[in-house]
Amino acid sequence: MNATVDVELAVIGGGPAGLAAATLAAEGGASVLLLDEQASPGGQIYRNIEAVCDRRPAIAAALGDDYRGGLELVRAFRRSGAGYRPRASVWEIAGDGALAVVGDGGAEVLRARRLLVATGAAERPVPVPGWTLPGVMTVGAAQTLLKASGLAAGEAVIAGCGPLVLLFALQSIAVGAPPRAVLLSEGFGDYLRALPHLPRAVGSLDLLAKGWGWLRQLKSSGVEVVTGVSAVAARGGSAVDGVGFITGGGRRDIDAGLLLLHQGLVPNGHLLRAAGCAQEWDPAQACWRTRRNSWGATSRNDIAVAGDCAGIGGALAAAEAGRLSALDALYRLGHIGRAARNGRALPMAAALRRHLRPRPLLEALYRPPAEVLRPTAPDTVVCRCEGVRLAALTELRGLGVPGPNQAKAFSRCGMGPCQGRLCEATVGRLLSDEPPLAGRTPQTYTIRPPARPVTVGQVAALDGLAEPAGEVSGMLDR
Amino acid sequence: MFKRLPEADEATIEFHFDGQAYRAVAGDSLAAALLANGIGQFGRNAADNSPRGPHCMIGNCFDCLVLLADGRTAQACLTPVAAGMRVRPYDPATAGSPE
CATH class of the missing domain: 3.50.50.60 (FAD/NAD(P)-binding domain)
Structure with missing residues (x-):
């Protein structure tokens, strides 16, 4: 139950970024474990791709070549020797890099020397x-x-x-x-x-x-x-x-x-934010993303990111970003030298730039309308979990409530099981100053583990989980 | 509403929702199995009792909650259906209690 697995690189997320990264790192001699919430590899973009391509040819044809094109990525991953843990949710990355995971076998703590977070995107x-x-x-x-x-x-x-x-x-x-x-x-x-x-x-x-x-x-x-x-x-x-x-x-x-x-995609960044990785506001994509360099390195030196969870770029860009992060992991783990890393990265970086080239056009063309970013109908439910409507938040704003965390205390917005995933951007904008859309950075909820639901019994059965990365002293004092 | 395409129609598993028997395909999530049987409302919201059903299908929104036989709450979109499974609509009043 509390088995500890030690690997060199743990990859969180089995979409194109995670699959490409795990494949390259395993082929480069690192011990790799990929953890994914779904039952089979592919992420949401290539969801269930092996079974669909194998047994449902008419559906595969309808989904199209871009979908079927992901099969090679999944096959390469299966051949790579990377470890694979399906149906596993990471609910916390602790300050010392330990991963708290809940899956079919209950909860456990895993340890890896380096982490690559590739949790993809969700719809806005x-x-x-x-x-x-x-x-x-x-x-x-x-x-x-x-x-x-x-x-x-x-x-x-x-x-x-x-x-x-x-x-x-x-x-x-x-x-x-x-x-x-x-x-x-x-x-x-x-x-x-x-x-x-x-x-x-x-x-x-x-x-x-x-x-x-x-x-x-x-x-x-x-x-x-x-x-x-x-x-x-x-x-x-x-x-x-x-x-x-x-x-x-x-x-x-x-x-x-x-x-x-549907109004486009936003990065799945809660796990990273709770782990203390610095985030920045992306005005063109109207969302938060994790700050990272061209290797995917974040502000925490044991955590890298790749793919849409670090900013929306699409599946092909995600796979290249995953490979770049994996090369850097091989270098930092001592499997390859700096010159080899830099040399092998050149064609990948070129491909990544090519895949990202049309993004500014797409972002300008498909920018969500103002009424989606900041709804105006007073009876609109903003926080689905707690049923908090726009009118209640407008009233709080009138009372001088300065930000989402204070609004949470007054109205319970963002306090339900989704942990603010579906309301935080809206609440942040509703409480920010006018004009709301002029590139101003909206505030966000403070995110704390667990990032996924876990029972008290499962946590109680654990040992080996260190202090969380974020500020929790206020909670402990109570 | 949703309908199963002929190519994917390999329904062999029987499960129960709210006391009624339904058929599902091995590998379905509970959410897909219920939607394929024409069930769109999975339960009621804990805060305001409003009717809810699956919205995002990727584990983020928690509107697809159902109750398992032992009273545990489960996200239907992340829970695989299994033969003989007994599931109830999520109801804040009975969540936590076994059948």
Whole structure:
């Protein structure tokens, strides 16, 4: 139960960054253990890829070449000799680098000389009226159901912006379950804003052509596509049964039993923040990310990051960043010299730059609208766990409550089981000064372990876990 | 709502939700198994008793909570379904109590 495994490198997360890193490090002679929450390697982007490619060819074809392209990454990882622990959640990185893990066998503490955190991204929360109703999900959630269980989202209304909206609509058509409507929040102003970034992205014409092709394909499919949509709201009693919104033509309402929302991705950074890794605000991506250098090294010298958990760059960039971090780990562990590290890194760094080139264009084109970042309808639930509505937070702001941690004490916002993952950005903006979106850094909740649920019994059965990395003296004093 | 595509329709496992028997595919999460059977509401929110169901499917939102037979709370999106499993809707009033 309390077995201690000693490895040179522990990798947290089995998506493209973690898989590429673990593979390179294991092939380079390091002892490596990869821990992942899912039952099979691939992360969310390549979720269930081995089984889908093996046994569900029609679904694999509908998911497309970008999905199937991840299979080689997973196969290389399986061949690499890296250790693999599926269905394992890391709930804490202690100050001395020990990992607290909970999985099928209960809780345990693992020790590694170096850590690579590759926990990927989550979809940006989209707080609209009615978004807590059953049947209101994220686009990524519906796509996960398609990958993991072969479930098609029939007759859905898809609302939001970003490549995943178009991609999932086309995938749904390909499996014979077209959406009822696709409501795109981007409009003419977003295209204008994106225009200056076009020259830098010209080297990625294939990607731009693909995105443009998706939109054309969707518009010619017969599915209703509405652009310039705002004020999306779900209606219903015990489940969603319709979607209201505003378009150039005025207010509209569509019946729907499934509403799928998406406004881009944000890094999964809670574990890193709780471990004391410095974070910085990324105004272009409107999210927090972990500060790191070009090798992925963070402000803690035993922890590196790679992939979308350190800033959204996509799957191909994540894999290259994972390889770069793994090279640096091999160097720091004494398996290779500095010259070998630097030499092998050159083509990887070049590939990473190539994959990141179109990002400024995508970020400008698919910037979440102001009403998503800072909702205005007073009855909008901001904190889903505790049911705290916008009106309550506006009142706290009027009373002079200065930030999210104080708002938490007054309203319980951010105090539920999701630990603020779905409300902290919104609460931070609601309590920050006007103008809220002028590049000002919003405040955040203080994050403490456990980053994942664990029972008191599981913790009590542990030994070997040192003091947490963060400030907890106030809690201990009580 | 969600429907199982023919290629993935290998439902062989029986499990129970709220006293009713349903079929699932080995490897399904509890969340996928329930959604495939047309069940969208998994329980009620602990703070305001509002109806809830899965939202994010990656373990972040905790709106897919269900109760296992022994009274433990489980995130349905991260819990694999197993043959004979007995699951109840999450209800703050009965969470922690065995069936």
